[in-house]
Amino acid sequence: MAIGSASIFFSSCKENSTDGMLIITQTKGKENLLNVETSDSGRYLPHTQIVSLDPAKPVESMRILTTDFFSARSPKISYDGKSLLFSGCQKQNDPSQIWEMNLGNRKTRQITTSKENCVDPDYLPGDRIVFSHLALNDSLKSGHSLFVCNLDGSNLKRITFNPATYLSSNILSDGRILTLSRQIFPDKQDPFFAVMRPDGTKADMFYQSSKDSFIMTSGIETGNGEIVFIESDKPSRKKGQLICISYNRPLHSRVILSLGTDGDFHNVSPALNGKLLVSYRKSETDRYALYEFDPEKKTLGKAIYNNPESDVLEAIEARQHIRPKKLPSEVDMGVKTGLLMCQDINVTDIKSPGVKTSIPRASRVEIVGIDSTLGIVDVAEDGSFYLKVIADKPFQLKTIDKNGKILHGPGAWIWLRPNERRGCVGCHQDPEMVPFNKVPLAVKSPPVNIPMHINKVVEKKVSLE
Numbered sequence: 001m002a003i004g005s006a007s008i009f010f011s012s013c014k015e016n017s018t019d020g021m022l023i024i025t026q027t028k029g030k031e032n033l034l035n036v037e038t039s040d041s042g043r044y045l046p047h048t049q050i051v052s053l054d055p056a057k058p059v060e061s062m063r064i065l066t067t068d069f070f071s072a073r074s075p076k077i078s079y080d081g082k083s084l085l086f087s088g089c090q091k092q093n094d095p096s097q098i099w100e101m102n103l104g105n106r107k108t109r110q111i112t113t114s115k116e117n118c119v120d121p122d123y124l125p126g127d128r129i130v131f132s133h134l135a136l137n138d139s140l141k142s143g144h145s146l147f148v149c150n151l152d153g154s155n156l157k158r159i160t161f162n163p164a165t166y167l168s169s170n171i172l173s174d175g176r177i178l179t180l181s182r183q184i185f186p187d188k189q190d191p192f193f194a195v196m197r198p199d200g201t202k203a204d205m206f207y208q209s210s211k212d213s214f215i216m217t218s219g220i221e222t223g224n225g226e227i228v229f230i231e232s233d234k235p236s237r238k239k240g241q242l243i244c245i246s247y248n249r250p251l252h253s254r255v256i257l258s259l260g261t262d263g264d265f266h267n268v269s270p271a272l273n274g275k276l277l278v279s280y281r282k283s284e285t286d287r288y289a290l291y292e293f294d295p296e297k298k299t300l301g302k303a304i305y306n307n308p309e310s311d312v313l314e315a316i317e318a319r320q321h322i323r324p325k326k327l328p329s330e331v332d333m334g335v336k337t338g339l340l341m342c343q344d345i346n347v348t349d350i351k352s353p354g355v356k357t358s359i360p361r362a363s364r365v366e367i368v369g370i371d372s373t374l375g376i377v378d379v380a381e382d383g384s385f386y387l388k389v390i391a392d393k394p395f396q397l398k399t400i401d402k403n404g405k406i407l408h409g410p411g412a413w414i415w416l417r418p419n420e421r422r423g424c425v426g427c428h429q430d431p432e433m434v435p436f437n438k439v440p441l442a443v444k445s446p447p448v449n450i451p452m453h454i455n456k457v458v459e460k461k462v463s464l465e
Contacts, residue, residue, distance in 0.1 A: 021052045022277070023065075023084065024290065025073045025314040026307060043087070043119040043132075043144075043167065044096060048073045048313065050086055058305040065106060070094070073313065076122045081320035085129060087119040098131050100151065103318065111153045119144070122171050124198050125326035127151045130177055132167050133158075140394060141185040141370060146177070148198055159200030162394040162413035163370065166194075168218030172247075175325035178206060178219050178227070183413065185370075190234075191215045193227075193250070199329040201420045205412070207250040209234075216240050221247065222270040228257070228295070230265050240265040242278065244295065257293070261300050268293070269316050275301065277315045288312045331417045337388050338416025339447055340423075343440050344383035345399045347426025348408065362399035362407045362427075367450050369395050375452030376400070383426075384440030388447040391418040395450070399427050 027048045048071045054061035065084070066072035072088030084101040098112040098121045112118045114133065121131040129151060132144035143165030149156040160166055163185035170178050172195070181194040192215065196203035209215050209231055216230040217240075225247045230240040242265045246253035258265055266279035266288045276293040280300065288311040292301035305312065345362050365385055367374040374395060379385045389395065398409030408427050416422060425436070 020054075021061075021318045022055055022058075022290075022304070023075045023077065023316050023318050024051050024053065024305065024312055025049070025075060026051060026310040026312050028310050043073075044071070044117065045073070045313075046071055046092070050075050050084075050088075052318065053305060055304050062305075065101065068108070071096070072099075074120050075314065075316060077316060077318055077321070078123055079125075079321060079323040081318060084318075085121045085123060087121060087131070098129065111149070111151065113153065118147075120167050120169055122169055122177075124148065124171060125175065125323055128155075128198070130159075130169055130171070130198060132165075132169065143182075143184050146179065146196075146200070159196070159198070159417075160203070161200070161392045161415040164413060170218055170220055171324050172221050173322065173324050175327040176202075178221070180215065180218055193219050193229075197327050197329070199327075199331045199417060200415075201330060201417045202422065203415070207245055217267050219245075220269050222276075222295075223274070226295075228268050228270065228276060230268060238264070238284070242268060242276070242293065257295055257298050258300075260298060263300075264288075266311075267314050269314070271317060272319060277304070277317075279312045279315065290315050330419055330421070332419035335419040336391060338391050338418065338420035338422070340387045340389055340414075340416060341421075341440060341443055342379075342383075342385050342424050343426065343436055343438075345379055345385065345427045346383045360401045360405070360407060363402045364400040365427075366398040366400060366406075366409075367395050368398060368410055369393065369451075374450050375448075377448050377450075377452075380441035382441045384442035386440070386442035386445070386447045387450050389416050389450045391416055391420070397427060 025048055027045055029047050049064050050066045050072045051062055051064050066088060069088040069090050070092050072086050074087045076085040082103055084103055087096050087098055089096045095115060096117045096119050097110055098118050099108050099110055101108045116136055117134040119132050121129050124130055127150060128148055130146060130148045133147045134144050135142055140161055141163040144167055145158055146160040146166045147156060147158050164181050164183045166179045166181050168180040172178050176195045176197055179194055180191050182191040183189040192208040193206040194203060195206040212234050213231045214234045216232050219227045219229040221227055227245050227247060229243055231243045232240050241256055242258035244255045244257050263280055263282040269277045271277050276295055278291050278293045279288045280291045281288045287308060289306035290304045290312045292304060294301055345365055364376050364378050366376045377385055392415060394413045394415050396410035396413055399407045401407055
């Protein structure tokens with residue numbers, strides 16, 4: 001009897017094992033899937049299912065993992081390959097929440113318990129997760145903001161503080177969050193890839209499409225130091241193209257991998273064998289199916305899984321993978337401000353240093369908040385400024401010449417976390433530009449308090465002893 005029980009047990013474990021399997025999100029509806037990854041409504045497609053299948057025998061092995069859910073999507077595999085993180089709702093009118101599934105026994109547990117929607121989760125080092133939370137009536141006029149918490153839902157913290165929406169986040173091997181950001185106030189702009197630390201510090205642009213292109217999906221890091229994603233032609237947004245950029249030079253390394261392939265790509269993820277898993281259809285009348293793509297030869301490979309009644313939205317491998325770096329945090333909630341330094345507001349592009357032009361020089365910088373200006377500051381003789389800004393409050397910058405004319409701005413929304421220290425080379429400069437090896441004149445004096453009506457900010461004293 002003992003031998004028989006053990007045989008049944010190990011047979012059951014083998015049957016439930018998902019190691020080497022593919023985890024796929026599919027939808028049975030006839031939804032318009034254009035821009036589904038970049039739109040708020042695209043996070044809440046009805047009747048989406050997360051399934052597992054063996055790529056060697058996909059039809060026979062296909063099994064629905066989320067049978068108890070009205071809708072589920074955005075699967076992510078834990079670093080040890082044993083758990084599945086996803087967003088979903090069990091009933092039609094429930095808000096979407098973050099869940100984790102044990103891939104061995106397929107039991108699920110709820111991580112978030114918000115009355116509002118929580119979507120697009122990913123694992124962080126240190127048994128924490130990041131996800132997008134839809135804040136209704138938010139005072140910062142944001143859409144989906146990024147939050148982090150422990151795997152049990154505790155220690156919940158918001159990490160983005162600007163009027164933008166953040167979706168489709170992934171964790172880079174260097175420990176930073178790569179997320180799809182889109183300004184929604186005062187006007188809606190095209191999405192771009194932003195990076196930040198898991199505490200919300202050092203938020204910056206990573207990649208932005210040209211004026212003729214539009215980012216459609218999240219950016220996924222491959223094993224050879226590249227980021228892959230889908231873009232479309234901006235006028236039509238009907239044909240998704242497979243794009244690759246270098247991690248080291250994201251703004252100047254764009255390559256269209258699918259240039260020689262007709263049809264439409266919807267999503268992409270890296271495979272262990274160096275190939276890519278792509279959601280692809282040849283024409284608009286076809287369903288999106290799962291294919292293999294060779295990034296070296298830039299050719300579409302064999303079809304892995306095709307369901308005539310469903311569209312394949314996402315696919316990932318259920319396997320162990322390398323844990324990203326765990327980055328230290330400088331955030332100190334006992335401090336009410338952050339510090340911002342700019343070396344020279346008249347550096348506006350990579351050609352500016354040492355180049356004499358007739359372009360008017362800015363002599364002041366205006367700091368603009370959500371509802372009003374927060375102050376105008378005279379810059380130092382070398383164009384530098386040094387500000388102490390109230391933490392977790394969004395602001396924009398404008399540069400102004402001696403005649404009061406606005407030369408640049410307002411720029412992108414910025415926020416500083418408590419105790420954060422940030423620096424920039426100039427205003428609207430090439431983001432890949434490194435700072436000059438000099439001490440700005442502005443830092444030789446105390447920083448200017450912003451808003452300017454604040455004369456003194458009482459902060460926590462930190463002992464260095």
